[in-house]
Amino acid sequence: MSDEPAPGRLRRVRGRLVDAFRRRVGRPATGHVPVDALRTYHRLRRRLYPRRYTDADPFALVWTEPERIRHSVLESAPPYAQWGRVVDGDWDRAREPFDERPVARAIDQRFREGRAWAETPLRAHFADQLERFGTAWGHPSMAGFDERCARIDRLYESMRADGYRLQSELRGGTDVGTPVPRFDEINVDVGREGEVLWRSYGQHRLAIAKLLGLEAVPTLVHRRHAEWQAVRDAVCERPAGRRPDHPDLRGGVPA
Numbered sequence: 094m095s096d097e098p099a100p101g102r103l104r105r106v107r108g109r110l111v112d113a114f115r116r117r118v119g120r121p122a123t124g125h126v127p128v129d130a131l132r133t134y135h136r137l138r139r140r141l142y143p144r145r146y147t148d149a150d151p152f153a154l155v156w157t158e159p160e161r162i163r164h165s166v167l168e169s170a171p172p173y174a175q176w177g178r179v180v181d182g183d184w185d186r187a188r189e190p191f192d193e194r195p196v197a198r199a200i201d202q203r204f205r206e207g208r209a210w211a212e213t214p215l216r217a218h219f220a221d222q223l224e225r226f227g228t229a230w231g232h233p234s235m236a237g238f239d240e241r242c243a244r245i246d247r248l249y250e251s252m253r254a255d256g257y258r259l260q261s262e263l264r265g266g267t268d269v270g271t272p273v274p275r276f277d278e279i280n281v282d283v284g285r286e287g288e289v290l291w292r293s294y295g296q297h298r299l300a301i302a303k304l305l306g307l308e309a310v311p312t313l314v315h316r317r318h319a320e321w322q323a324v325r326d327a328v329c330e331r332p333a334g335r336r337p338d339h340p341d342l343r344g345g346v347p348a
Contacts, residue, residue: 281312
């Protein structure tokens with residue numbers, strides 16, 4: 094009989110069940126949700142609650158320079174989606190440097206310094222994910238660590254050779270009115286001063302893009318701070334002309 098405390102065993106079981114649900118139910122289900130229907134639902138909410146929802150298309154990919162994404166709000170962001178929401182308050186101040194996250198540091202040490210994966214912070218982070226959630230990137234034990242590392246190696250080589258490829262391209266999807274396998278593009282929030290804050294998904298891709306100096310990566314915006322939305326509103330009311338150099342104001346196209 095295991096000596097592990099009951100809360101720890103329950104956490105592991107719950108983590109594995111959640112991971113299995115996401116892989117077998119959640120991800121396939123998103124493949125049947127048309128983007129157009131979600132956009133229509135957002136427009137309805139925008140009309141009913143204009144202060145709570147942005148004028149921007151919440152499912153448009155915003156191409157953003159990787160170096161703009163300097164901080165993470167992963168630990169403080171709600172676990173549920175907030176596509177198109179406008180939120181006031183101090184949530185955008187609860188952040189940490191993205192480049193100091195274990196995954197980002199490990200990728201830098203692996204590909205810039207040439208360290209073995211086991212000598213980077215990734216191994217301890219992998220073990221921590223197992224301890225906290227019962228699974229680490231879909232792996233239920235440390236036996237999956239080497240496989241995970243091999244996948245990151247392949248991702249790095251792919252991005253170095255071919256640049257950033259959309260998740261919809263990799264999964265064989267298209268862009269509008271069809272299934273949306275792109276909710277797992279790099280997810281971000283936008284803070285009060287226009288700070289692009291990493292929120293979830295794609296941290297390996299983002300860290301590699303930073304290391305390779307890629308020009309831009311696709312991001313999917315969830316929250317916008319109310320103060321930043323006021324900037325958007327003011328810009329949209331101006332006569333046509335040059336917009337400020339920010340991906341959320343220039344249509345996401347790099348300058």
